[in-house]
Amino acid sequence: xxxxxxxxxxxxxxxxxxxxxxxxxxxxxxxxxxxxxxxxxxxxxxxxxxxxxxxxxxxxxxxxxxxxxxxxxxxxxxxxxxxxxxxxxxxxxxxxxxxxxxxxxxxxxxxxxxxxxxxxxxxxxxxxxxxxxxxxxxxxxxxxxxxxxxxxxxxxxxxxxxxxxxxxxxxxxxxxxxxxxxxxxxxxxxxxxxxxxxxxxxxxxxxxxxxxxxxxxxxxxxxxxxxxxxxxxxxxxxxxxxxxxxxxxxxxxxxxxxxxxxxxxxxxxx
Amino acid sequence: xxxxxxxxxxxxxxxxxxxxxxxxxxxxxxxxxxxxxxxxxxxxxxxxxxxxxxxxxxxxxxxxxxxxxxxxxxxxxxxxxxxxxxxxxxxxxxxxxxxxxxxxxxxxxxxxxxxxxxxxxxxxxxxxxxxxxxxxxxxxxxxxxxxxxxxxxxxxxxxxxxxxxxxxxxxxxxxxxxxxxxxxxxxxxxxxxxxxxxxxxxxxxxxxxxxxxxxxxxxxxxxxxxxxxxxxxxxxxxxxxxxxxxxxxxxxxxxxxxxxxxxxxxxxxxxxx
Numbered sequence: 001x002x003x004x005x006x007x008x009x010x011x012x013x014x015x016x017x018x019x020x021x022x023x024x025x026x027x028x029x030x031x032x033x034x035x036x037x038x039x040x041x042x043x044x045x046x047x048x049x050x051x052x053x054x055x056x057x058x059x060x061x062x063x064x065x066x067x068x069x070x071x072x073x074x075x076x077x078x079x080x081x082x083x084x085x086x087x088x089x090x091x092x093x094x095x096x097x098x099x100x101x102x103x104x105x106x107x108x109x110x111x112x113x114x115x116x117x118x119x120x121x122x123x124x125x126x127x128x129x130x131x132x133x134x135x136x137x138x139x140x141x142x143x144x145x146x147x148x149x150x151x152x153x154x155x156x157x158x159x160x161x162x163x164x165x166x167x168x169x170x171x172x173x174x175x176x177x178x179x180x181x182x183x184x185x186x187x188x189x190x191x192x193x194x195x196x197x198x199x200x201x202x203x204x205x206x207x208x209x210x211x212x213x214x215x216x217x218x219x220x221x222x223x224x225x226x227x228x229x230x231x232x233x234x235x236x237x238x239x240x241x242x243x244x245x246x247x248x249x250x251x252x253x254x255x256x257x258x259x260x261x262x263x264x265x266x267x268x269x270x
Numbered sequence: 271x272x273x274x275x276x277x278x279x280x281x282x283x284x285x286x287x288x289x290x291x292x293x294x295x296x297x298x299x300x301x302x303x304x305x306x307x308x309x310x311x312x313x314x315x316x317x318x319x320x321x322x323x324x325x326x327x328x329x330x331x332x333x334x335x336x337x338x339x340x341x342x343x344x345x346x347x348x349x350x351x352x353x354x355x356x357x358x359x360x361x362x363x364x365x366x367x368x369x370x371x372x373x374x375x376x377x378x379x380x381x382x383x384x385x386x387x388x389x390x391x392x393x394x395x396x397x398x399x400x401x402x403x404x405x406x407x408x409x410x411x412x413x414x415x416x417x418x419x420x421x422x423x424x425x426x427x428x429x430x431x432x433x434x435x436x437x438x439x440x441x442x443x444x445x446x447x448x449x450x451x452x453x454x455x456x457x458x459x460x461x462x463x464x465x466x467x468x469x470x471x472x473x474x475x476x477x478x479x480x481x482x483x484x485x486x487x488x489x490x491x492x493x494x495x496x497x498x499x500x501x502x503x504x505x506x507x508x509x510x511x512x513x514x515x516x517x518x519x520x521x522x523x524x525x526x527x528x529x530x531x532x533x534x535x536x537x538x539x540x541x542x543x
Binding site: 078081083107109110111112113114115116117118119120121122126130131132133134138141142183186190 | 425427428429430431432433434435436437438440441444445446449450452
């Protein structure tokens with residue numbers, strides 16, 4: 001396994017700020033697929049949103065990041081994906097031996113934003129195919145002429161997620177749960193080693209949210225790591241293989257499933 | 271709160287004072303000129319009637335040319351403004367690219383259509399070619415701006431999601447920017463065509479083809495009844511184009527609601543597939 005860094009900035013410690021809480025070293029045990037060390041990030045140069053976050057995402061595990069609004073969860077995900085560049089610290093994506101992967105390491109990290117980022121006027125199939133853009137030549141993709149194997153793969157992925165009958169349906173006609181599935185299909189088409197999902201079941205009814213999370217659990221059993229942010233303690237208690245709690249830009253708890261009860265989560269968040 | 275009220279009253283007073291000064295400066299407050307003006311207007315209006323239908327065949331041909339100038343000019347302008355608008359979008363390119371591109375679009379927009387007409391008449395000589403080129407440049411100035419604003423308004427999460435899949439800039443344009451802004455592109459294109467029909471009428475005044483050439487001639491020769499025929503014909507065509515454009519817009523863009531703005535794109539992509 002070789003380490004390939006997608007972000008490798010090192011800078012002087014920001015003045016007047018301190019790393020908070022636990023998590024000064026990645027959690028031991030189990031191979032990691034993505035590792036963040038001492039991440040510091042500020043949008044305005046004054047208030048730090050991330051304060052020395054150190055975190056390891058284990059291969060094939062469902063890691064739930066719990067935190068209140070404004071605790072830095074979304075910024076952490078964007079930084080892990082490489083969409084924002086930390087003022088200090090490193091993010092390392094570790095190559096997956098199972099994949100014959102010649103792509104840039106960042107492409108092995110799929111990102112599901114809170115609003116899903118689906119193109120509403122495109123069909124479910126076209127949205128799923130956008131996940132394969134890095135694997136298809138530019139001209140072929142511009143001509144919407146994807147290789148037959150890729151096209152079949154996209155159809156099968158959508159079918160596996162229970163949307164075979166909505167392949168050509170534009171996203172704006174799909175329900176919230178169906179859109180969630182299309183977003184997962186797009187992420188899977190990226191052939192990721194890790195999927196970063198930001199609060200992505202928060203707006204669903206409890207039953208649909210459970211269905212989607214069960215689906216995500218099945219995905220993690222296939223060896224794809226998941227890092228899901230949420231503010232819902234019952235979701236963390238039920239689905240998290242690993243629980244990370246964030247407060248004020250720092251990690252205050254990082255432990256295995258069962259290391260915190262729901263009441264304990266509420267207490268630690270206060 | 272009191273400060274805001276005072277500020278609001280101050281602004282109202284300032285606008286009223288500016289309006290009064292401007293009216294005075296341009297002579298609209300001179301009551302002695304109102305009477306003769308109304309009398310002249312009444313005389314001119316009476317000389318427009320009855321319209322002379324003898325010139326209708328000639329004018330129909332010229333009107334067709336005007337519509338063609340507008341159509342070709344809008345099409346050429348669209349083809350030029352689309353790539354230029356991509357270069358202007360700050361969500362797609364850095365300042366080194368967007369600044370000169372925006373400067374270009376801004377400079378083109380500064381020149382009125384009639385001046386573009388004069389310029390191309392000088393370059394190409396009298397005729398509809400000059401009119402079509404003038405309209406196309408005028409279109410670039412406006413569509414370029416409207417389009418890059420539409421591109422920049424695309425939901426940042428959609429951009430992040432497609433960029434995050436590893437798609438390059440061209441793929442980002444094809445899979446996020448164009449589909450998400452398709453409604454604005456089509457709606458503005460139809461509006462520009464309607465507008466260009468009117469603008470093309472004026473092109474004839476500088477010899478750049480179309481019905482405007484005849485309008486100017488009738489004015490200079492005091493053939494006001496012929497002029498009235500030309501005006502009525504223009505009115506009918508403009509109304510017809512407005513109606514057809516509205517129908518077309520209703521067909522492809524049933525609603526401006528974001529969740530319902532996809533049928534045109536769905537139709538296009540299904541043809542493409």
